[in-house]
Structures are given as structure tokens and as C-alpha cells.
Amino acid sequence: MKKKAIINDTPVCQTRMQAISDTMSILSGKWKFHIIGTLIEGNKLGFMDLLREIDGIGTKMLSKELQDLEMNHLVNRKVMDTKPITVQYSITEYGATLAPVINEIANWGIAYRKSLFGSNENK
Amino acid sequence: MKKKAIINDTPVCQTRMQAISDTMSILSGKWKFHIIGTLIEGNKLGFMDLLREIDGIGTKMLSKELQDLEMNHLVNRKVMDTKPITVQYSITEYGATLAPVINEIANWGIAYRKSLFGSNENK
């Protein structure tokens, strides 16, 4: 009898797998978490503000990632009619629900780093 | 006066940003979450088991990702001296601490999908 059956192929697992893929495709890339995290901290930031806040990002990436996040309704973009035109980026109500996810990820990273120092693993 | 200062450049934020980068570099790629999730569910799986469990992954990727995870002490690899040689992959104690992270990500993904159906956003 060939092993072709799949063990953890329950509907629950399938849904979870799908959900993980969904989340990670929305938050993929080097910068999305940083952008969202920054917007959760300081609400209402301009393009150049974000460029300064997020160390290392360039204009192309910032622009592209903001568009992605806006399309997925995680970030609001509001053009202000100020003297020199400004744009206000802010997190949406829905985007703010990512806070627990980001917290878990950040906390795990902090704990992981500590665990490396705890063992003789750091090098 | 030039704007050169950075607002969210507090030590706390820097640490969090660092931690997020750490976590995401360890868990980067298309498959790591799926592998870890699968190993948390069904502990002790062989290479071919994982290949069957994780829909779409190929041998090259599975092999490479398992090596990465092993290097980071999230997964154990144990060669059994059975008749046809088998290998048992299992999650480490430390790898298991990723469960809350994965749960948050999965739950957010599920909620996100629901929110798309709730609005007139689905297309």
C-alpha cells in the first residue's frame, strides 16, 4: 500500500495553512513590518518622515510598499492641500489589529537574542 | 533648521525593530512557517512525511529549509538506524515557543479573510 494519504490534512489545518500564507503574502518583504510598526507608534506621518524613520529604506521601496499596504487597506493615504503639498500616511483601524502579531514577533526575537547569549552559541 | 532628527529612534524602538528583523530573517521564505507548524502538530516526522504534508514543496527546498531551521536550533534532526535508514525531524523546545507567533499570524489571516467577505471588497 502506497503512502499517499496526508495526515495533517484536516480542514482546520488547511484553513490555518491558508491563513498563514495570506498573512505572510500581505506582509512579505523586508519593510512592511517596519512601516506598519512605525505608523502604529507615530500616527500620521509624511512620506519623508517615514523615509527618515525607517533606517535604510529608499524612496522606491517605501513608495511601492506603501501602495501595497494601501491596496490591502492597512494604511491610509491622505493628500493634504497644504502650501507645499503633503501627504499623511496613517494606519487603518484594520491595520492596527496587526499590533498583537507584531508584538509576538518582536517579543520572540528579543527572547531569541537573549537565548543566544544565555548559551555558548553567540559568535 | 533641517529635519534630520529621527522621532521613533528610542532605544526601545531600535530593539524592537532589531528583534523583528531577527525573527523574520530566521523565518524568512515561503516554507518555514509551514514546516514549523507541521512539526508542532505532528511531532517526529520523516523527510518524506514532511514532503507529503506540506503541499507544493519540493525536495530541494525542504532539505534547505530544514538545514536552516536546524542551524537555528528550532528543529532536531535524528538519524535512526532502522532497516531502510530513516530520519526523524522534530521541533525543539525552543522552536515550540514559536507557537504563539504562528497562532497570531494564523488568526490574523483568518480574520482578514473574513473581513474581505464582510465588506464588498471581495472580487
Place this chain on the structure above:
DNA sequence: GAAAGCACTTTCCTTTAGGAAACTACCAAG
């Protein structure tokens, strides 16, 4: 002794991600 299962590795290829630099366009201050 051929087929098939286990556990991979290697090669070759395409796609995607991401960065640097230049450019557009508009406005204000000096």
C-alpha cells in the same frame, strides 16, 4: 534482479526582491 521506498544533492533555469541614482514637478524662502 527489477521496482520502489527513503533521504537527499546537484544542476539548470526563471522569477522576484531590492538597491542606487537620476529624474519629474511643484512650491517657498532667501
Place this chain on the structure above:
DNA sequence: CTTGGTAGTTTCCTAAAGGAAAGTGCTTTC
């Protein structure tokens, strides 16, 4: 009328990610 700030877009390039297929080596079953 030049500098500097706003908010981007476009082009060009490299590096990394990832998939398909074939190959390796060993063992057991038919």
C-alpha cells in the same frame, strides 16, 4: 534664480529565492 523641501516615478542593475528534473546511494520487497 538658486537652494531646499515636499512626494514621488523610472531606469538599470545585481542578488537571492525558488522550482523542475535528474542523479546518488542504500535497502527491502516482489
